Amino acid sequence: MAIGVTTPTGNVGSELIRRLVQAGERPVALVRDPSRLGPDVATTVEARRGDLADIRYVTEALQGVDALYLVIPEVLDVDDPEADAEALAEAVIAAAEAARVGRIVFQSSLGAEQRTGAGFISALGRVEERLDALSARTGTRVCHLRCGYLFSNLLMDLDGLRRGELRNAIPEDTPLPWVAPTDVAAVACGRLLSTAWTGRVAQAVSGPEDLTFPQVAAIVADATGWPVTYSRDADADVRRGLADAGFSQAAVDSIAGMSEGIRDAYHAAERTAVATTPTSLVGWVRQHLPRGTG
Ligand SMILES: NC(=O)c1ccc[n+]([C@@H]2O[C@H](COP(=O)([O-])OP(=O)(O)OC[C@H]3O[C@@H](n4cnc5c(N)ncnc54)[C@H](OP(=O)(O)O)[C@@H]3O)[C@@H](O)[C@H]2O)c1
Numbered sequence: 001m002a003i004g005v006t007t008p009t010g011n012v013g014s015e016l017i018r019r020l021v022q023a024g025e026r027p028v029a030l031v032r033d034p035s036r037l038g039p040d041v042a043t044t045v046e047a048r049r050g051d052l053a054d055i056r057y058v059t060e061a062l063q064g065v066d067a068l069y070l071v072i073p074e075v076l077d078v079d080d081p082e083a084d085a086e087a088l089a090e091a092v093i094a095a096a097e098a099a100r101v102g103r104i105v106f107q108s109s110l111g112a113e114q115r116t117g118a119g120f121i122s123a124l125g126r127v128e129e130r131l132d133a134l135s136a137r138t139g140t141r142v143c144h145l146r147c148g149y150l151f152s153n154l155l156m157d158l159d160g161l162r163r164g165e166l167r168n169a170i171p172e173d174t175p176l177p178w179v180a181p182t183d184v185a186a187v188a189c190g191r192l193l194s195t196a197w198t199g200r201v202a203q204a205v206s207g208p209e210d211l212t213f214p215q216v217a218a219i220v221a222d223a224t225g226w227p228v229t230y231s232r233d234a235d236a237d238v239r240r241g242l243a244d245a246g247f248s249q250a251a252v253d254s255i256a257g258m259s260e261g262i263r264d265a266y267h268a269a270e271r272t273a274v275a276t277t278p279t280s281l282v283g284w285v286r287q288h289l290p291r292g293t294g
Contacts, residue, residue: 003192004028004065004101006052006092007073008045009036011152012107015185016069017041023193030061055091062099067192070096071107072127074120080250082123089127093134101140105191106131107184108144110177110204111262119257128202135200143191143201147184148177149262151207151284154220161289164227166217169238169259172230176262178216179207180284183277204275216281223285225292235260 003020007013008029017037020027021044029037034047050057052073062068070092072085096104111118112125131142154161170176184205191197211219213230221228233241235256242252 001066002028002064004030004062004068006030007071011150011181012184013071015182016188017045019185019189028065053088058092059095059098062095062101065101067103068096068101069105069188069192076251076255079248081120081254085123086126093130097134103141105143105188108146110146110148112146114261118261120254121258121261132200141198145187146202146204148179148206151178151180151281162226166228166230167233168213169233169235170213170263172214172232173212174263175210175212177206178211178281179205179277180279183279205277206271206275207277208280219281220285223282224289
């Protein structure tokens with residue numbers, strides 16, 4: 001059995017590669033630069049080098065792959081991020097169909113069930129629809145992992161966090177399911193290795209507990225010693241800031257739409273035992289954020 005992994009250098013992909021190697025697999029990494037895979041796994045994966053936007057490359061790279069972990073990179077500094085993401089997804093899905101990949105596990109998001117109104121997350125929802133259509137047409141098994149808010153988002157502005165700034169447009173009293181990338185990888189690894197499931201599945205991956213942004217700020221402050229507090233940005237200010245920074249109107253909608261849409265999606269979400277994963281935010285912070293150097 002060959003398992004293919006897209007974005008194997010990413011937050012989730014890198015953890016997934018490690019878990020598959022630990023399980024005794026030799027995963028096929030679809031990677032732009034194999035040197036970025038890291039020395040500990042470089043000899044235990046089969047790196048097939050190329051860009052996911054290159055359909056000929058993807059078609060060749062998926063030959064012999066039985067199960068695929070699909071991540072659509074979130075490239076936002078382009079004219080139309082959602083159109084680009086959906087075009088890339090369509091091409092990769094066509095390549096997977098041509099290569100007769102039997103199982104596809106897709107890294108989707110909380111809120112993707114909203115096909116509109118949640119920015120880039122809605123584009124992931126439309127990718128889910130394309131995968132569902134593939135499944136209906138060919139019998140390919142597809143599993144959408146609707147991940148919560150990744151802990152690794154805290155790394156996007158590490159300097160700001162060190163100075164004490166945690167900013168977002170999510171209301172202070174809105175809890176979200178925050179989840180560790182390694183927990184998403186663990187669920188993905190199980191789905192990829194198992195042949196017991198069939199059809200089309202959507203599964204939330206929600207972390208151990210729902211947290212508001214002020215709670216997250218307090219956890220980070222306590223674990224790092226950094227003076228972190230949460231400041232909520234108004235939606236209009238976020239949009240204006242992105243436009244001033246040169247983002248296109250479509251990109252502004254894709255980015256701002258995520259925080260605008262996800263707060264409503266949360267209220268519709270249901271926490272279940274299956275969706276709950278173990279890694280705590282405080283444990284992740286201790287591992288990834290250097291205490292006291294702020
Ligand atoms: N952030 C969240 O809270 C959240 C929640 C739910 C779902 N999601 C979704 O999860 C996905 C991101 O997952 P992640 O955070 O694990 O990934 P990530 O760390 O953002 O990694 C993305 C990887 O994609 C690779 N890449 C970018 N463009 C590529 C291309 N054209 N061809 C091949 N590789 C390319 C990059 O690798 P190299 O630079 O090394 O080539 C990079 O390591 C997005 O679809 C996002 O919408 C995110």
